[in-house]
Amino acid sequence: MTQRKIQSESKRKPLADKIFKIGATIAGVYVLAIIVLMVFQLFSESYPIWQESGFEFIVKTDWNAVEGRESFGVLPYIFGTLVTAALAMVIGVPLSIGIAMFVSDAPAKIGNPLGFVVELLAAVPSVIYGLWGLFVFRVYFRDWIEKPLNDAFGDSIWLFSGTPFGLDIITASVILAIMIIPTVSAVSREVMKAVPQQQKEAAYMLGATKWEMFKLAIFPYSKTGLIGASILGLGRAVGETMAVTMLIGNATGASAIPSSLFKPSQTMSSIIANEFVEASPASLHLPALIGVGLVLLLIAICINIVAHLLVTRMLKIKEGAINN
Amino acid sequence: MSTVQQRRQQYRALFKQNVERRLLIDKIVRIIVFACVIMAIIPFGSILVEVFKNGAAAISIEFLTQIPGAAGTGEGGIGPAIQGTLIIIGLASLIGVPIGVLSGIFLSEYGDNPLARSVRFFNDVFMEFPSIVLGIFAFLVIVLVLGHFSVWAGAFALSLIMFPIVARTTEESLKMVPVSYREAGMALGLKKWIVTLRIVVSAAKSGMITGILLSISRIGGETAPLIMTILGSSQFFSNFDVPMDALPLRIWRLSLLPYDSAQLQGWGAALVLIIIILGINLAVRYFFMNKRRKYKLFGYAINGSR
Numbered sequence: 001m002t003q004r005k006i007q008s009e010s011k012r013k014p015l016a017d018k019i020f021k022i023g024a025t026i027a028g029v030y031v032l033a034i035i036v037l038m039v040f041q042l043f044s045e046s047y048p049i050w051q052e053s054g055f056e057f058i059v060k061t062d063w064n065a066v067e068g069r070e071s072f073g074v075l076p077y078i079f080g081t082l083v084t085a086a087l088a089m090v091i092g093v094p095l096s097i098g099i100a101m102f103v104s105d106a107p108a109k110i111g112n113p114l115g116f117v118v119e120l121l122a123a124v125p126s127v128i129y130g131l132w133g134l135f136v137f138r139v140y141f142r143d144w145i146e147k148p149l150n151d152a153f154g155d156s157i158w159l160f161s162g163t164p165f166g167l168d169i170i171t172a173s174v175i176l177a178i179m180i181i182p183t184v185s186a187v188s189r190e191v192m193k194a195v196p197q198q199q200k201e202a203a204y205m206l207g208a209t210k211w212e213m214f215k216l217a218i219f220p221y222s223k224t225g226l227i228g229a230s231i232l233g234l235g236r237a238v239g240e241t242m243a244v245t246m247l248i249g250n251a252t253g254a255s256a257i258p259s260s261l262f263k264p265s266q267t268m269s270s271i272i273a274n275e276f277v278e279a280s281p282a283s284l285h286l287p288a289l290i291g292v293g294l295v296l297l298l299i300a301i302c303i304n305i306v307a308h309l310l311v312t313r314m315l316k317i318k319e320g321a322i323n324n
Numbered sequence: 325m326s327t328v329q330q331r332r333q334q335y336r337a338l339f340k341q342n343v344e345r346r347l348l349i350d351k352i353v354r355i356i357v358f359a360c361v362i363m364a365i366i367p368f369g370s371i372l373v374e375v376f377k378n379g380a381a382a383i384s385i386e387f388l389t390q391i392p393g394a395a396g397t398g399e400g401g402i403g404p405a406i407q408g409t410l411i412i413i414g415l416a417s418l419i420g421v422p423i424g425v426l427s428g429i430f431l432s433e434y435g436d437n438p439l440a441r442s443v444r445f446f447n448d449v450f451m452e453f454p455s456i457v458l459g460i461f462a463f464l465v466i467v468l469v470l471g472h473f474s475v476w477a478g479a480f481a482l483s484l485i486m487f488p489i490v491a492r493t494t495e496e497s498l499k500m501v502p503v504s505y506r507e508a509g510m511a512l513g514l515k516k517w518i519v520t521l522r523i524v525v526s527a528a529k530s531g532m533i534t535g536i537l538l539s540i541s542r543i544g545g546e547t548a549p550l551i552m553t554i555l556g557s558s559q560f561f562s563n564f565d566v567p568m569d570a571l572p573l574r575i576w577r578l579s580l581l582p583y584d585s586a587q588l589q590g591w592g593a594a595l596v597l598i599i600i601i602l603g604i605n606l607a608v609r610y611f612f613m614n615k616r617r618k619y620k621l622f623g624y625a626i627n628g629s630r
Contacts (some may be wrong), residue, residue: 014515015597016515016517017516017517018515019517020464020516020520021434021516021517023426024427024429024430024433024434025430025434025439026426027422027423027424027426027429027430028426028427028430028439028440028443029429029435029439029443030423030427030453030487031427031443031446031447031450031487031491032442032443034450034484035446035450037461037465038457038458038461040467041461041464042457042460045464045468066338079384090469093361094360095363095364096360098356098357098359098360098361099357099360099361099364099500100350101357101493102357102358102360102361103361114361116609117365117368118364119485119605120368120602121364121367121368123541123542123545123601123602123605124368124545124598124601124602125373125545125546125547125572125597125598125601126543126545126547126548127545127547127575127576127594127597128371128575128594128597128598129371130373130576130579131575131579131590131591131594132367132370132371132374132375134579135374135579135587135591136370136374137370141511147372148592162505178364178367181364185364186556188332195557200381209346209347209350210350210353210354210355211349211353212346212350214353215334232452235452236452238454239452239453239454239455239456239564240454240550241454241455241456241547242548242572242576246576246579260574269456272456272460273456273548273551276460276463276551276552277551277552277555281468289460290460290464293456296454296457297453297454297457298484300453300454301449301453304448304452304453304521305449307452308445308448308449312445313512318406
């Protein structure tokens with residue numbers, strides 16, 4: 001009798017607890033609501049451009065905001081975004097994995113401060129990277145790398161044609177690469193550290209050198225996580241705005257389609273940053289820019305979902321390995 | 325007999341060759357890896373040196389407190405920008421921190437169900453959204469509705485960047501509080517919300533403060549979402565319904581001007597901004613160093629303004 005009473009009492013939660021739980025749940029669900037609302041809002045506000053051009057909005061290459069001759073297409077900017085991001089990956093990912101190898105393997109006395117410095121590199125605001133890129137890096141890069149390459153190969157290889165001015169695809173990509181290094185190397189380091197010690201010891205026991213240990217034990221084990229880390233970096237590079245806007249040269253329309261490393265281009269985020277404030281809400285210009293934002297968002301969501309699935313899978317393996 | 329010795333020597337030579345080759349490769353890889361580290365440190369060093377060298381020349385009391393002068397004259401300062409950055413950080417924290425902390429409590433204390441798992445996942449994905457898209461969103465739901473640029477829109481956009489970071493760090497630090505603390509509280513007959521707020525949260529305080537500070541350092545440098553929300557202005561703050569200035573915005577605008585004096589002011593503003601942001605990071609590192617280590621995984625997400 002008493003026991004039943006105690007049970008029924010303990011099952012009844014106090015009202016304050018219920019309210020607290022509901023409040024916490026609402027705060028948790030907030031993020032889901034924001035995501036749904038965001039996609040919906042971007043779509044509904046860019047609806048005029050979809051109505052006007054339909055799918056052609058994605059594949060057209062002209063960009064004209066003059067009243068009466070308005071015509072908008074995102075294809076050049078999609079190319080611009082993907083090309084700069086891909087170049088940034090080609091430059092940045094090997095460097096980051098090298099750094100992660102060094103940091104995960106170095107003694108704590110060197111590894112920890114170094115890891116911290118790389119993390120500070122991530123804390124530097126994008127606009128300061130842009131400022132540094134515009135006034136410092138661009139000058140050296142143009143004089144020491146772009147000009148010699150252009151002089152030597154400008155006529156024979158299309159990649160190096162154009163006028164090396166410093167405000168172009170390759171400068172923006174190198175800055176992007178510098179900006180994704182902290183992200184990719186920090187996640188890669190975690191993933192490499194998740195490899196069980198026994199695997200490494202087993203490799204050493206077979207007589208492996210350090211490099212062979214990485215090849216035999218760490219890379220096969222952390223492959224998924226490293227790919228995930230790189231894709232996270234890709235997501236960063238795709239969404240990056242300020243530094244790219246300041247360095248890419250801001251071409252519009254068909255001339256923004258990347259045709260050489262030394263030509264100005266435009267990314268989806270930079271066209272928004274450049275034109276959003278001037279666009280008139282009454283014309284198609286603003287809906288077009290919001291449409292660009294929607295395309296950018298969808299691309300970024302896809303990239304990040306893939307990256308997170310890969311990284312969390314890797315770190316789950318780690319938990320399992322420790323429990324066994 | 326001689327053949328055996330010959331073979332032995334042959335094998336020895338082969339073995340030596342093999343080991344030497346492998347050691348050589350190992351050495352080359354070591355050098356490459358070291359070169360990677362150097363190549364990452366050079367830009368960081370260069371940024372710091374340039375910002376401090378060029379920025380120091382621009383700094384003066386006047387520069388820090390005055391409103392910007394006419395473009396190209398090199399007069400005036402960045403007073404409104406510094407004030408605006410502080411205001412927008414404060415407002416964004418007012419919105420972002422409570423939501424983030426509550427959301428973190430949800431993930432940690434009520435987090436063992438499919439709903440919470442999807443919240444956790446999309447929280448991580450949301451953290452990586454392009455910040456300019458968050459700016460467009462704030463523009464659509466606040467600026468367009470109100471009909472004018474406003475400080476609230478900027479604060480809302482920044483709070484969207486802030487709250488997922490706070491939520492995740494809060495969750496991680498609450499999870500590190502031993503279950504026995506919660507059980508002890510329950511055994512005393514305390515209600516769950518009291519146990520959570522008074523025992524668990526206060527035990528996890530330093531971790532949560534770390535997360536909040538790092539999220540502040542992240543939003544302090546954000547530029548993209550501010551372009552279409554607070555727009556920028558050359559006047560001091562007057563009310564919440566007009567455009568306002570902020571340091572990153574001011575740096576961007578100054579960098580677009582073709583004057584050397586504007587460039588110099590840009591470096592000065594960059595110096596102020598980098599001191600604020602690196603200062604927060606170093607302070608967090610210094611005061612919460614031992615706790616900090618546990619958030620390494622999220623280091624990539626916590627840091628890095630776009």
